[in-house]
Amino acid sequence: MNTFDAVIVGGGPGGATLANIFASRGIKVALIERQKDFSKEFRGEALMPSGKEVLDQIGVDLDTENIKYRKIDQLNIFYKGALIGNPDIEFIKEGQFRWASQPQLLEKIIEKTSDFKNFKFFRGFKAEDLIYENDRVSGVRIRNMDEDIFLSGKVVIGFDGRSSMVRRKLDFSIEKFHQPADVLWFKVPYPKKFIPGSQAFFSLFPMSMLVCIPVYDQKLQVGWVIPSGSYGELKQQGKEKWVEFIRKNSPKGFSEHLKACLDNNKISDPFILKMTLDRVKKWNKNGALLLGDAAHTMNAVGGQGLNIALRDAVVCANHLVPLLKTDADTKDLDFAFEKIEKERLNEVRQVQEIQSRPPKFIFINKYLIDLIFPIIKIIFKFRIINRLADKEFDKISKGFDKVKLEV
Ligand SMILES: Cc1cc2nc3c(=O)[nH]c(=O)nc-3n(C[C@H](O)[C@H](O)[C@H](O)COP(=O)(O)OP(=O)(O)OC[C@H]3O[C@@H](n4cnc5c(N)ncnc54)[C@H](O)[C@@H]3O)c2cc1C
Structure with missing residues (x-):
């Protein structure tokens, strides 16, 4: 023993x-x-900064240890292909969001x-x-x-x-x-022409949403949030069909990028994650x-x-x-x-x-969501709302409680 x-x-x-x-x-x-x-x-x-703080405390410095990561410097939100906002999130602006x-x-x-x-x-x-x-x-x-x-x-x-x-x-x-969603993950080359730099974006469309994050291998990681249990049907339809569906609902520049990726076999094999x-x-x-x-x-x-x-x-x-x-x-x-x-x-x-x-929010009635989004677009223009959101993001990034290594 x-x-x-x-x-x-x-x-x-x-x-x-x-x-x-x-x-x-x-x-x-x-x-x-x-x-x-x-x-x-x-x-x-x-x-997040809350996790990076732990790594710093155990003496793992991403920069000196040569661990690959990518900073995300902007978040954009699209609805049915149109940009509805790019919230000013403090920790992202400060380069504190790493993949x-x-x-x-x-x-x-x-x-x-x-x-x-x-x-x-x-x-x-x-x-x-x-x-x-x-x-x-x-x-x-x-x-x-x-x-x-x-x-x-x-x-x-x-x-x-x-x-x-x-x-x-x-x-x-x-x-x-209860989680009403699954996420279909895949990677494509980072769409430099569509969003230069290192920008993440959410692309929302009725009953579904894409979460797109620039990652360290010069790729864009795409998470497509779909109703749970629906992947079987998508798989049967084949990659061309579901990529076509995403393209139809995506911003023009990203839709073109996806088409080029599909034509050149640059979309990685998808991986389904049960939420x-x-x-x-x-x-x-x-x-x-x-x-x-x-x-x-x-x-x-x-x-x-x-x-x-x-x-x-x-x-x-x-x-x-x-x-x-x-x-x-x-x-x-x-x-x-x-x-x-x-x-x-x-x-x-x-x-x-x-x-x-959020998963519940995505799957609300598509007519209701059409009503809500123009309102959200206006809300993004109010700085006070942005500041309130910032407080929430501050906790998400830095943690809700104080955690410090004391031994
Ligand atoms: C596919 C996937 C995608 C995710 N995406 C995100 C995301 O985008 N953002 C986010 O914040 N979180 C995400 N998560 C959650 C995140 O990865 C976890 O919250 C985090 O990794 C938890 O860390 P952990 O150390 O508790 O467990 P894990 O990272 O799950 O590590 C557990 C380890 O235990 C090992 N293990 C399991 N069973 C045994 C066994 N019987 N014997 C020996 N070893 C065993 C596994 O191989 C694994 O390495 C995702 C999780 C998964 C599975």
Whole structure:
């Protein structure tokens, strides 16, 4: 048996960051990641100031570490092909909205953590089951192609994302928020002629919307929000047909760009993401703690998931490092789990409340939406409204609560 202070399932941004903090504070930690190659796992890459602050605190500087990212310097909103506004959002104007390569970021965090002898990374191992001692989770069984390994820890942390094994095995009770949408993701070359520089845009049309973000590989990442379950039909129609539908409703310059991309086979294979928004009712059970998407699965709205997971890691470390350095008993650990949940719940709740709004909004009656948009266009002209929106964006970008690494 391999014995550790902490066993973390899931080497996404949250798990890798927590492992880094633990290891650098002398905690003996095991991190398990089922993928050998981080690029095999598609995840959110929107890095807000709230998440960047965490990376700065663990000594990962995107600029000096050569991690690819792209700053977004303008957001435009189109409705049925016409520009209806480009809100003045402070953190975007200041160049604080980055789209950062997750595979590169994760490799860098792992590389830095590997400097510590008390860190062990099980890359390409899938955590398959939990191990118990006196009805309390005391470890995990992991497996790669040819061997089973048993790992034990004083704490087991499930940072294993939306399909969490830890959540499933312990049958956590879940609060689900209905999501009427799926997102079809694909990439095209960045449309320089249509929007020079590094501009993002939302293109809204009845019953649907495009979210288009310039990303670090000189591409534009396009997320097409569609009614949930409708992809099967689109797929049957074929790429030409659905691209034609998007083109018909898009701004002229982008429509022409899409046509050229289609003709030259420059549209990447689409990937469908089921929008999920939920939260476990209690974040710990039988000695195991859930964090990140495993505790509260985020949808893509507002680019929050990555940042919230990073911030969960910091709060968890603040509470557990002092305990794991001593011979804390299970009561102390359970109490710390409760404190972690209490400290994170407010922010997570507020973000999920914001995330539950837009998908519903998109699918309202198309006649109603035709009535609403001219009004929105006028509203954008009022500076006071912009200032109110700025306050909301300020929280989305910097976080709703203060999170600081204190250990
Ligand atoms: C396809 C997709 C697109 C997204 N797009 C956006 C977006 O545009 N904006 C946004 O803000 N958020 C987005 N999100 C959400 C965002 O990616 C997450 O909120 C964020 O990555 C959560 O981080 P995490 O560390 O908690 O979990 P994850 O990043 O999900 O990491 C969990 C890790 O655990 C590993 N794992 C899972 N099960 C096991 C197991 N049994 N054994 C070993 N390893 C395991 C996985 O391989 C994964 O690497 C998206 C998520 C997905 C899935």
